[in-house]
Amino acid sequence: MSFPLDPAIASRLKRTSDGLVCAVVQQYDTHEVLMVAWMSDEALARTLATREGTYWSRSRNELWIKGATSGHVQKVVEVRLDCDGDTVLVLVDQSGAACHTGDRTCFDADVLLPGEA
């Protein structure tokens, strides 16, 4: 099944030279930033059509339906495009861990600058 992207949306995107936009993924209720990934036009179209978080894997060079193998799926609640068209904010309901390490978010493990007391 193919998912064409609405031309009215496609025309607003400012893609990388690889044809991708950045996706910031946030848990819709707790507002945790879970992960950052990349979307091709097809990944964005599939996300909008199915409400399943779908990305482009730059390492595997293929469409990547989040949770397809891990079961840690993302039910998409809302999607917003930023002011210059190169980043989407994806509000999701994340099942289990968002990070491949098993952490809830990809930002749990490495604090570069701690909060001030």
Added chain:
Amino acid sequence: MSFPLDPAIASRLKRTSDGLVCAVVQQYDTHEVLMVAWMSDEALARTLATREGTYWSRSRNELWIKGATSGHVQKVVEVRLDCDGDTVLVLVDQSGAACHTGDRTCFDADVLLPGEA
């Protein structure tokens, strides 16, 4: 004044071919995602050293201290690196608008997929 990046941090970064890491900027208390920008090693080092949100402007090709001209500065509360070293999450206290359009966030204006009722 120059800001060298701690070698222990520099060695954990996975930069783009332009030498940048992605920065997701979040308001520390409301948890709004304010904007996404890019950081060079120097921008990250300056952010960590001064707690002033500092980025690399890809359009102007120069270091960009957020709010230096607009007054909409970002006081940095905490910085975290993600699991694969290519993105930092920057928790800030944003003065005024984060977006150059005058909106509070860069994601306020363009909803691609509305939340379900």
